[in-house]
Amino acid sequence: MKNLIFEQCHHHFNDIVAIRRDIHQHPEIGFDVERTAGIAADALDALGISVKTGIGRTGVVGDMEVPGASKRIALRADMDALPIQELTDVPYKSRIDGKAHLCGHDAHTAMLIGTARILSHLRSSLKTHIRFVFQPSEEVFPGGAEAMMADGVLEDVDEIYGIHVFPIYAVGEYATCVGPMLAQSDTFRITLTGRGGHAAFPHLTIDPILIGAQYVTAVQSIVARNVDPLDSAVVSVTQLHGGDANLQNGLAGAALNVIPPKVLIGGTVRTLQKTVQIRVREQLERLIAGLANANDATYTFDYQEGCPVTYNHEPCVTNVVSNARELVGKEKLIFPVLPILGGEDFGCYSQEIPACFVMVGAGNKEQGIVNMCHHPQFDIDENCMIYGMALLVSLAMR
Ligand SMILES: [Zn+2]
Ligand SMILES: [Zn+2]
Known part of the structure; x- marks a missing residue:
């Protein structure tokens, strides 16, 4: 299974990099993510997945129904950028002054599109329904998670998973813990x-x-x-x-x-x-x-009161841990990672249903990719998207 998943991730990699760079060049803030949401909705639609737009104002929800399945898991990506001037000199640098994807949500969106493509291909092996959640306005509270929940994004969902690129960890590493993970x-x-x-x-x-x-x-x-x-x-x-x-x-x-x-x-x-x-x-x-x-x-x-604690529920963490170990080996899974006092509106979902949030290593010291999220020179080693997709696909295929 591991080989099949990585083979699929590599197969889609160049396309997903292109999607990420396109979104990176056209950052959108808060709930004003129409262009990015359009990319996500079109990508799901092209796969024959039933798509709803305008959920939580500008969010997108895709449901992949699996015959005979009773359980449904949700995979969530956030789509919004930050009101910060990007100070990198990468060729795919933001084309909009004062706005930039400096938290990696461009990569989250691209990875979830890649995950949908791979799961479409592997659909006959799926045992659970999958809900793809593309959320606006993670950076501003009250934000997209609350708005999407008010529009029913968690209805009929048994578990939800979210990932975040994190340059503190090297590409190929994952980090998570049981209980409170973010503040x-x-x-x-x-x-x-x-x-x-x-x-x-x-x-x-x-x-x-x-x-x-x-x-x-x-x-x-x-x-x-x-x-x-x-x-x-x-x-x-x-x-x-x-x-x-x-x-x-x-x-x-x-x-x-x-x-x-x-x-x-x-x-x-x-x-x-x-x-x-x-x-x-x-x-x-x-x-x-x-x-x-x-x-x-x-x-x-x-x-x-702002974003609630992002709380990782034990059964969901167990799934993440066993899949991550299978994908990258025990030594590349940082578990249990110590909680950090940053906030994340994934916490809203985790207060409602079983959930797990995972940091996906995106750093590369040799290439100087070490700046943390929200730094004006933040970037990721795009190879991390292979590992992000691999984890989401493996969680969906249990
Ligand atoms: Zn952020
Ligand atoms: Zn973020």
Whole structure:
């Protein structure tokens, strides 16, 4: 079986590279992925697979029905690019300024098209129905997964699998684990209001800059002193605004003799367990409440839950592990990989039905392909697509 699968992956490889490069040159953002979705829908249609478009606004769903099968598995690819300028000099570089496939979703889409072609060819050996899911807007939450679920993408699906190219690992390697693999990714926004005034008369003001600075320092203690050292969490303050400076011009022209009336603070929280998330959230608010109270200031605290944890269910992981071992051998399967605190909206599916997410090695140190996802010079060793397709095909053929 292994030889047959790799033979098929190699047979389709050049076409899949061409599709990936075409999508790479024409990146689309968020839900605006009509061109990419059209490529996926046409590819499925050409195989005689029943296709539905406009699922979750611009998503595409293809159902391959297998006579006599009772179970259905879904294979998911995301299609959206990022609003970042690509800084590579590859011949298939993005043709659109300020947009680029720097998370590898072009490769995910191309690999799922390749998988559909291979499974069409091997259809007589299939034992389960296969649903091909091409999802928009993975990078922006609430995104494509929620929208597609609202349109019924998981109806009648028993298990769902997703893969992500990951240049930290070499081509030919896979990585996964049981349980939480990627983080719950939340955001918080605070408006801290004091009383502005003349900087030479600070005693007549309530200085929100000083309170804001104390808050930023205080939240550093949350992970260190409120989270069990054996659990994981990240709290990062990523925005701190006060005064009237024009951020583009720096402090030129800013009123440096005025204490402003308010500051805005924002950031992100990443956790792997609900209990930790609740603890961090409570402490974030408790600290701002305490500091505001101690200084006679007021505040608003807004906490938005984002992408839930990507949770790998044991029976699905067992399938991945046995297939991956057969395809590349035990030593090239990184299992169990440690969870990472990045977010992925595949987590939405994994909260609903049994699921497994797998990192597919896409790095190549000799060729300098080492930059991580979202780096302006991110790229993949395209040979990784053989391994991505091989894993998806093997999961579908159980
Ligand atoms: Zn990304
Ligand atoms: Zn991604």
